[in-house]
Every structure is written in structure tokens, then in C-alpha cells.
Amino acid sequence: MFSISISPPLLELLIKPGATFIQTYFITNNSTTPINVSATIEAWQPSGPDGNVTYTNVQENPSFTFSLANSDLSLNKNFSLNPGQKQQLILKIKANQAILPGDSYYTLFITQASQTDASARLGSHLLISTSSTENITQKAAVTKLSISPIFKDIFLTPIRFDSLIDNQSNFFFKTQGKIIITKDNLTLKELELESLNVLAHHSRRLQCKNYTACTYTPPFWPGLYTATIKLDNSVSYTSPSVTFFIFPYFLTGLFIVLTTLIIFFAKFLGKKTESTA
Amino acid sequence: MKLKFILSGAVLISLLTFFCFQKAKVAESVTAMSSVKDTLSNSQLSFFGKLDAGSTAGDTIIRLNLGTTSAPSYTTANLFVGDTIAIGNTGPGTSQPVTNYVIEDIGNTATILITTGLGTSNVWAGAPVIATHSAVHTLTFTPNIALTGSKFQFLIRATATGGKEQDGIPDQDGFDLGLDIGTTIGSGSRLKTQDITCPLSGTASVGTTEIVSSVPYHVVTCTLAAGVGNSASTSYTMTIGRDPTTGSSIINPSPSSGRLTAGSADIYTFIIRHLDSSSIIQESTQGKVAVVEAVRVTATVDPTITFSIGTSNVGTGGTPCGLTLGAAAANTTPTSVAFGSLTIGAFNDLAQYLSCVTNAAGGYVVTVYENSQMKNIGTATTIPDTNCDGGCTTDTPNTWSTYTASEWGYTIHNINVGTTIFQYNAGYKAFGAGSANAKQIMKNTTVPSASEAAYICYRLTASTTQEAGNYENKLIYTATATF
Numbered sequence: 167m168f169s170i171s172i173s174p175p176l177l178e179l180l181i182k183p184g185a186t187f188i189q190t191y192f193i194t195n196n197s198t199t200p201i202n203v204s205a206t207i208e209a210w211q212p213s214g215p216d217g218n219v220t221y222t223n224v225q226e227n228p229s230f231t232f233s234l235a236n237s238d239l240s241l242n243k244n245f246s247l248n249p250g251q252k253q254q255l256i257l258k259i260k261a262n263q264a265i266l267p268g269d270s271y272y273t274l275f276i277t278q279a280s281q282t283d284a285s286a287r288l289g290s291h292l293l294i295s296t297s298s299t300e301n302i303t304q305k306a307a308v309t310k311l312s313i314s315p316i317f318k319d320i321f322l323t324p325i326r327f328d329s330l331i332d333n334q335s336n337f338f339f340k341t342q343g344k345i346i347i348t349k350d351n352l353t354l355k356e357l358e359l360e361s362l363n364v365l366a367h368h369s370r371r372l373q374c375k376n377y378t379a380c381t382y383t384p385p386f387w388p389g390l391y392t393a394t395i396k397l398d399n400s401v402s403y404t405s406p407s408v409t410f411f412i413f414p415y416f417l418t419g420l421f422i423v424l425t426t427l428i429i430f431f432a433k434f435l436g437k438k439t440e441s442t443a
Numbered sequence: 444m445k446l447k448f449i450l451s452g453a454v455l456i457s458l459l460t461f462f463c464f465q466k467a468k469v470a471e472s473v474t475a476m477s478s479v480k481d482t483l484s485n486s487q488l489s490f491f492g493k494l495d496a497g498s499t500a501g502d503t504i505i506r507l508n509l510g511t512t513s514a515p516s517y518t519t520a521n522l523f524v525g526d527t528i529a530i531g532n533t534g535p536g537t538s539q540p541v542t543n544y545v546i547e548d549i550g551n552t553a554t555i556l557i558t559t560g561l562g563t564s565n566v567w568a569g570a571p572v573i574a575t576h577s578a579v580h581t582l583t584f585t586p587n588i589a590l591t592g593s594k595f596q597f598l599i600r601a602t603a604t605g606g607k608e609q610d611g612i613p614d615q616d617g618f619d620l621g622l623d624i625g626t627t628i629g630s631g632s633r634l635k636t637q638d639i640t641c642p643l644s645g646t647a648s649v650g651t652t653e654i655v656s657s658v659p660y661h662v663v664t665c666t667l668a669a670g671v672g673n674s675a676s677t678s679y680t681m682t683i684g685r686d687p688t689t690g691s692s693i694i695n696p697s698p699s700s701g702r703l704t705a706g707s708a709d710i711y712t713f714i715i716r717h718l719d720s721s722s723i724i725q726e727s728t729q730g731k732v733a734v735v736e737a738v739r740v741t742a743t744v745d746p747t748i749t750f751s752i753g754t755s756n757v758g759t760g761g762t763p764c765g766l767t768l769g770a771a772a773a774n775t776t777p778t779s780v781a782f783g784s785l786t787i788g789a790f791n792d793l794a795q796y797l798s799c800v801t802n803a804a805g806g807y808v809v810t811v812y813e814n815s816q817m818k819n820i821g822t823a824t825t826i827p828d829t830n831c832d833g834g835c836t837t838d839t840p841n842t843w844s845t846y847t848a849s850e851w852g853y854t855i856h857n858i859n860v861g862t863t864i865f866q867y868n869a870g871y872k873a874f875g876a877g878s879a880n881a882k883q884i885m886k887n888t889t890v891p892s893a894s895e896a897a898y899i900c901y902r903l904t905a906s907t908t909q910e911a912g913n914y915e916n917k918l919i920y921t922a923t924a925t926f
Contacts, residue, residue, distance in 0.1 A: 168777035169751035175803045175924035176746065197777070217805065217888070218923045222879035273923060280778050285796065288750050289923035301501050301560070327519065362805070363926050377806070377889040 169196035170203070170247075170288050172276055178293045178338075178363070180300070184263035188235060191255040191290060202279040204244045207232045207272050210291075215330055215371040217362070219291075221273075229265035230294070232272075233258045244279045259294065267297045268336035269366040293363065295337045305335040306403040307365065308372075308395045318412045320388050324381040325410070327357070327393060329372045331363040331403075340364070341372055343397035344382055349389055355382055355395035359395075365434055375425050388411045478678060479715050479728040481597075483578040484692075487737040489708065490576075491611030491697035492516040494530065495553070496568035501560035501881040505530075507572065508552050514571070514666055515615050515697035518552040521736040523576060527580070528557070531571040532564040541573070543609075549739075551582065575613055577621075577692040579684035584715050590670035592720035595642065595681060598660035599693065599732075600711040600906035601652045608652055608661065609633060617711070620649065620661055621691055634663075634683070638690040641665030642679035655714065661693070669720070695734050701865070708733035748801035749894070750809065750922035752777040756898070757794040763898035764856040764867035766792050785905045790846050793901050794856075797920070799885055800894035805925035807891075811879035811899070811918055812872040819852045819912040826851050826905065828873035837882055841871035846904040856898040861887025871902060874918065881921060888925060 171194040181187050181284040195201050209227070213220040232241060232306055235256035238244055247253055257274060272294070277287040292332070311329040327345055341364060357380045364370040374380040394407040410443065462567040493514040495506040504805055511517050522528070529541035548556040582597055602614035611622030611632070623633040639647035645665035652659045663683055673679065684692025699709045710733050717726035757775055761768045774781040775793055784789050801807045828837075829852030835841035843852065853874060854867040864883050865872070875882045885897050 167751060167753040168750060169753075169798075171747050171749040173745045173747040175748040175801055175807075176805075176926060192745070194749075196751065212926075218808070218883075219923070219926070220879070271926075276923075278778070282919065284752060284778055284780060284918045286750055286752055286920045286922070288748065289921060290748070291923060291926050293926060298501065365926070373888075 167197055168199075168201065168278070168286060170194065170201070170276060170278075170286065171196060172288050172290050174290060174384055178295075179259075180295045180297060180302070181259065181261050182298055183265045183267075183296060186258060186260045188261070189257045191257060191274065192252055193247065193255060194252045195249060198385055200246055200248050202246050203276050204279055204350055205239070205241050206236065206275045206277060207241060208275060209270070209272050209356070211271065212365045212368045215369045219271075219273075227264040227265075227270040229296075230270060230272075231258075231260040231262075233260075237355070259292070261294075261296050264298050267302070268295070269338055270294045272363065286332055293338055293365070297337070302337045303335055304333070304337050304339045304401040306339070306397070307332045307334055307400050308403060308405040309394070311395065311406055311408050313393065313408060313410050317415050318386075318410060319416050320386045320414045321383070321384050324383045325386075325412075327372075327377050327380040327382070329395060330369045331372055331395075332365055332369045333366055335364050337386075338365045339401050341370065341397070343395065345374075346394050346396055347391060348394070349380070349387070349391045352383050354391075359384065388413050391416050398402070415435050465695070474587055474722055474726050476715060476717060476726045477587060477676075479584045480582070481713050481715075481728050481730055481732050482581045482583075482833060483732060483734075484581070484684075485576055485578040485693075485695070486734050487695065488521055488734045489695045489697045490516045490521050490526075490528070491613050491615075492572040494565070494568065494570040494572055496567040498561055498568075498570075500563040500566050502566075503547075503557050503560050504550065505555050505557060505561060506574075507555070509553055513569075515613070515700070519549050519555060520552070520739070522546060522549060522555065523737070523739060524600065526574050528555075529571075529573045529575075530561070530565040531573075533567050533570070534564075541571075546716075547878045552848040565575040571612075573612065575611070576695045577684065577687065578695055579682060579686070579692050582681040583678055584681075585676060586673055586717050586726055587675055588717065588725050589672055589675040590717070590719050590725065591667070592665055592669045592721065593673060593725075594716075594718040595645070595665045595679070596714075596716040596718060597663045597681060597683060598653065598655065598714040598716065599661040600713070601661045603659055608659065609885075611694070613694055615697050615699050616746075617696060617764070618661065619694040619696075621694055622631060632691040634691050634693055638683070638685045638692065639665070640664060640680075640682040642681055643667050643671055643673060645671075645726070654832070658712070660714065673717075675910050684878070698736075705732065708735040721813055742869060744802065744853060746801070746924075747800065748803060748807055748922060748924050750920070751796075751798045752920065753798065754794040755796040755840070757796055758810075761794065763794040764792075764854055765798075766794075766898035766900060768794065780901055782903055785903060787821060787905050787907055787909075788846060789904070791903045791905075794898045794900075796896060797885060797899055798894050798896040799922050800891055801924050802890055803924040806887040806889050807922060807924050808883055809885040809920060809922045810919050811853075811874065811884050813876055813880040814917040814919065815876060817903070817914050817916045819910060819914050821912050824910045824912070826903065826909065828852060829871060829902070829904075830873065830878070831871050835870055835872055837873050837875040840865050840872045843871040843902065847906060848901075848904065849906045849909045850904050852902050855884055856900060857885075858896040858898070858899045860885045860895045860897050861889060861891055867900060878919070 209224045210219040272292040273289040278285040340361045347355040360373045395405045493508040495508045544557040600617040601608040602617040619635040636647040645667045649664040730755035826849045829850035831841040831843040852871040854871045
């Protein structure tokens with residue numbers, strides 16, 4: 167069995183220009199045999215709105231310098247871990263004084279140094295924002311707020327809300343807020359959003375608490391509803407409201423069918439009675 | 444001469460009379476009550492610190508002045524996440540003496556993270572930082588004398604600094620009755636008669652301070668109605684204070700001056716007295732209450748991600764992906780998949796066991812790519828990536844039932860992975876070549892409840908015309924937490 171752990175798996179930090187930040191990682195060899203690994207840093211960009219990343223054709227920010235402060239270890243150099251051994255890696259991140267404010271995203275990889283057929287690498291993401299002030303400007307727009315299904319019945323199906331949030335600023339933020347559903351200016355339901363990172367100049371698909379789809383479950387009163395997304399944090403954003411109509415389609419359809427059948431049978435029986443007479 | 448003597452006597456008598464009116468009259472012999480106890484609903488010291496220099500409007504990280512003589516509280520000990528702190532206002536346009544903030548996190552002994560940025564009226568060095576803690580005092584006592592129309596009095600230590608005993612600011616040498624803000628509800632508001640529950644339906648009153656043995660005390664009195672008497676040797680209860688959501692209670696002191704170390708309690712005296720209908724003290728007992736910092740208990744569960752490659756159920760006779768593995772499976776290791784000599788005109792199947800777990804919010808993803816196509820190490824002739832029975836790609840699976848051509852691909856048998864990328868009954872896929880074509884094979888967008896596992900099943904076919912030789916390539920698995 168080959169097994170390796172890294173802690174922490176994700177680091178989010180705000181660093182001033184010219185500052186140096188030190189983060190301690192713990193690598194554990196859970197295997198039953200010694201392994202050779204190396205530590206490397208790779209830059210990435212988000213890919214798509216669902217939290218995927220790509221390492222291809224990503225330009226590294228030359229204003230960052232990464233190194234290991236361990237006296238006996240360096241980046242891109244192999245080192246060995248015995249079975250059960252826990253190794254501390256002290257990653258030093260230095261931002262040049264002239265660095266422009268904004269975000270850079272990296273992964274610290276622990277890569278198995280293997281000439282064999284299958285090798286593994288375990289990564290810990292770094293989301294680094296650089297700014298000379300703690301109060302950074304974040305701007306967003308909520309787009310593609312859609313509601314399904316098309317026919318919203320008072321009983322039958324939950325109503326699902328899908329939306330993307332576009333980060334129009336240079337710094338990532340978290341989607342903290344809610345979807346507020348109102349009818350006749352009365353708030354009927356608040357669906358709390360899950361806290362997801364929306365990276366600089368990228369989009370993220372909104373999800374509700376516990377990483378579930380945002381749904382509003384029946385039964386509902388018929389009528390005109392409005393759904394609005396409200397963000398809680400200091401992000402300045404534009405958010406459209408969407409109105410939708412809920413109607414007792416199923417009951418109405420059932421009523422029409424039954425009425426038709428009743429009228430049909432009444433006419434049919436009436437004709438039969440006439441012919442008998 | 445005679446006149447001077449008379450005048451001196453009159454002054455002396457006046458002084459004595461004045462002094463007597465300031466103190467309750469005491470009976471010739473005062474007995475003690477039995478079983479006197481004051482139980483506090485909250486024995487936590489109030490916090491009173493000062494802001495350090497260097498704050499800026501909008502800051503959410505604020506720093507306390509750590510000077511040991513700067514304020515009664517000079518570290519963040521006794522502050523907790525979720526506490527409301529009041530920071531003093533200054534400057535024009537401030538109608539309130541303080542602005543409230545909520546603690547989001549405690550950084551270290553000096554720094555606090557608050558949920559909203561510091562206001563412009565609070566960014567001055569030495570601004571008081573106050574978190575009051577109040578307590579409902581439940582007094583139980585057993586009088587030994589039965590009296591009618593009597594009074595029960597509770598005296599609790601007040602500050603010796605004149606005018607500060609009921610301003611809503613925690614005192615270092617006594618309890619504070621709170622500030623009169625027109626309402627009796629809320630933390631720090633003035634204790635009023637409606638916050639007191641008297642025994643035997645007595646009438647409550649909150650008096651001014653009284654000096655007993657040179658020490659100032661707040662006085663709370665319960666007066667029984669005329670004709671109503673207490674019984675001797677019967678326990679009675681007096682409750683002073685109500686929960687802040689419905690009333691007020693007495694504010695606990697801040698750490699006393701000259702205190703040796705944090706964690707050692709400050710001890711204060713209280714007195715319970717039983718007066719007769721003429722306000723003469725018949726019984727009096729002293730007790731002690733202790734207030735101390737609350738203990739902040741912290742524990743950290745480190746976020747971790749773990750990825751493993753194993754050989755569980757992928758040896759000879761193993762049954763991943765609906766297959767039964769042959770003899771070559773005995774050579775599979777976590778880092779090596781050795782097909783050995785391929786059977787021409789047949790499927791050659793091997794597998795590995797993958798598992799991943801993390802406690803990071805957002806879950807994890809595992810991807811795989813091959814470094815290059817399966818290649819003859821001597822001649823660079825390749826075995827191409829499969830297109831199955833036609834139509835499978837690196838993204839789309841399809842059934843693979845023909846083995847006349849030389850091909851290389853894989854499928855997944857999801858054991859308990861949170862998100863199914865695809866399952867083996869949907870067919871096989873080709874590996875993406877190079878890191879730019881890494882494809883997801885395991886994923887969970889939430890925190891897994893347990894280690895999640897899947898089999899990856901490799902399939903290799905060789906046609907009758909495939910060049911002889913040793914072929915190899917390399918697969919790279921990448922596991923990361925979702926950002």
C-alpha cells in the first residue's frame with residue numbers, strides 16, 4: 167500500500183508587498199515501505215465554475231519566491247520518508263515589494279519520485295491575495311439566475327435555483343449570503359448559500375448549505391413570487407431579481423379531465439336513454 | 444463660656460444623630476442566620492482593557508494594550524468568540540458613549556478579530572474595551588428569628604470610587620449596579636426592583652450604598668408586608684437579577700488591582716441581614732463570593748488530505764469492475780502494474796485500489812493522466828489509446844468488447860465515492876496524455892464521511908501484428924482538496 171497525507175490541504179492568505187509568510191506543512195508516509203518524494207510548487211488557474219483547476223499554460227507570478235526553510239530540504243529535491251514518518255515542511259513565501267495587488271494561485275505538490283508505472287502526487291492549494299491594506303475591494307455580479315422546472319406546480323416538484331457568481335475584482339471572496347424568496351413583499355423562505363471561494367475574474371456556481379442544490383420545496387400557495395440573491399459580506403455586487411409564477415397545474419388539469427369525462431358520460435348516457443325510449 | 448459649651452454639645456449631638464441616621468440601627472445582640480449562600484449564575488470576571496495605539500478606521504483586527512498597569516484586563520484571556528465588546532467613543536458626532544462589536548476570533552494574547560470594521564470614533568489609543576459579565580444572585584438563608592413585617596437585606600461590595608458604583612462600567616473593587624438607560628432590559632442596564640424576587644411576596648427596593656466597617660456596599664432590601672411574618676428555621680430564597688434578555692443583573696467586577704496571576708479568584712464579601720419592622724438589625728451573616736476568569740478551551744482538528752494506492756481485491760481471482768483477474772494480477776503493486784506477456788487476441792485486465800479522504804470543506808478530486816502513449820522502449824512503437832468499440836474518448840465511456848486491435852484504456856468501479864464520474868458498466872475510456880489532459884476519476888464536493896475508494900481497472904489488448912518488445916508508460920494520479 168502506498169499512502170501519503172498532507173496537512174493543511176488548503177491555505178488562504180492575504181500578504182503585504184515585501185512581506186514574507188511562513189507556513190508549516192506536515193507530510194505523513196502512511197505506507198508500509200519507505201518512499202521517495204519531492205516538494206514542488208505549480209501555478210494554476212480555475213477551470214470552469216465548479217471548482218476545477220488547470221495547470222496548463224499558466225504563467226507564474228515572478229514576484230513570488232517560494233523556498234523551504236528546512237535546513238536539510240529544498241524544493242524540487244528528493245527526500246525519503248520512512249513508514250509512518252511525519253515530516254514537517256516549512257514553506258517560505260516571499261512577495262516582492264513591487265508586486266501588484268491581486269491574487270495568485272499555487273499548489274504545493276508532494277510528488278512520489280518513482281520510475282515505475284503508477285505514481286502519485288498529493289497537493290495543497292495556496293490562494294494568495296497581495297494587498298497593502300486589509301480592506302480590499304471586491305466586486306461581483308450574479309448572473310444566469312435560472313429557475314426550474316418551467317411549470318411550477320403548487321404540489322408536485324421542488325423549485326430549483328441555479329446561478330453563477332462572477333468575480334469582477336482582483337481578489338477572491340467567499341459566497342456568504344442567501345437566496346430570499348418573497349411573495350407580496352413578504353419573505354417566505356431564505357436558502358442559505360454554502361461558503362465557496364470565487365476566484366479573481368472567474369465564476370463559481372452557487373450552492374446551498376451542505377453543498378446541495380438550492381431548492382424550495384412544496385407545497386406552495388399559487389401566485390407570483392420573487393427570488394433575489396443577497397450576499398452578506400463586504401463584496402459590492404449586482405444581483406438581479408427573478409419572478410416566477412406558481413399555479414395548480416396538476417389540479418387544474420385533473421379538474422378539466424374529470425369535467426370532460428363527466429360531460430362525456432352524461433351526454434353518452436343521455437343519448438342511450440333517448441334511444442331506449 | 445457656658446454658651447460655648449452648650450453650642451459644642453449641640454454640634455456633637457447633631458453629628459451623632461446624623462451618623463446614626465446613616466447606619467442601620469443594630470440590636471444589642473445580633474445573631475447569625477444559618478445556611479447562608481449566594482449562588483452566582485455566572486462567576487466570570489468582567490473584561491476591561493484598553494486599545495493599543497495604531498488602530499485605523501475599518502480595521503477588523505484590533506490590538507489590546509498589553510501593559511500590565513494599563514487596564515484591569517491586559518490580555519485577551521477571559522474574552523471568547525461571540526462575546527460583545529463595547530469600545531469607547533470619542534470625537535464629534537458620537538451620541539453614545541460606546542460602540543458595540545462582536546468578537547469573531549481571538550488571535551493571540553493581544554489581538555482580536557471583530558466582525559465589523561472599527562469606527563472612526565473608536566480609533567484612539569487607550570479607548571476602553573469592555574465586556575461586562577453579569578450574574579443573577581440566588582440567595583438562600585435560614586433566619587433563626589421569626590419576625591413580622593421584617594426586612595431581608597442583601598449587601599454586596601461596591602467600588603470605593605465615588606460616583607462609579609452604578610455607571611455600567613465594571614469596577615476593579617466591587618460589583619456595579621449598571622447604568623440607568625431608561626430600560627431595565629439588557630446587559631449593563633441598571634438593576635431595578637422588577638429584577639428582584641423577594642421571599643414571602645415582599646416588596647423589593649434597591650438603595651444607595653451603605654458603609655459597613657469602612658467598606659461600601661450596594662443594598663437590596665425585601666420588605667415584608669405588615670402582618671406578614673417569616674418562620675424561624677425555615678429556608679428562604681431571594682433572587683437578585685434577571686437574564687439580560689428579560690431584565691438586568693449586577694455586573695461582576697473586572698480583575699482587581701494588585702492581582703497576582705490570572706486564574707486566581709477575586710474574593711468579595713456579601714452580607715445578608717434580617718431587620719425588624721423598626722429597621723433594627725436582628726440577624727446578620729457574612730459570606731464570600733469568588734469571581735474568576737472563565738477558562739477558554741480550544742482544540743484544533745488539522746485539515747488533512749490522504750491519498751492511497753493499494754492492492755486490495757486486485758490480486759489473482761480479484762473481482763473489480765465485474766471481472767475476474769488472472770494470474771498476472773499477482774504481480775500488481777501500489778506502484779507497478781505488470782501485465783507480463785500479453786495474451787494476443789484477448790483482453791488483458793489488471794486493477795489497482797485507490798482511496799482518498801479529507802476533512803477539508805469542499806471535498807477533494809483525484810485525476811489521472813498518462814505521461815505518454817504506451818510505447819516500446821526499444822523502438823518507440825506505440826499501443827494506441829483505446830476508442831473501445833468506437834466512440835469512447837478521454838471524456839466519454841463506451842463498451843469495449845472487441846480485441847482484434849491493439850489498444851490501452853481503463854474503467855472505474857466506484858465503491859463508495861461521493862460523486863460518480865462514471866461506472867464500469869458504462870464502458871471504458873482512454874487515458875488523457877499529459878497533465879493538460881488529466882481527467883477526474885474520483886470526486887466528492889462535500890466532506891466525506893469516511894475514506895472513499897474505487898478500483899481503477901486497466902485493459903490492454905495486442906493484435907497479432909503488434910511489434911514484439913517491452914512496452915511501458917506511466918500514470919500520474921493527482922489528489923487535491925477542492926478550493
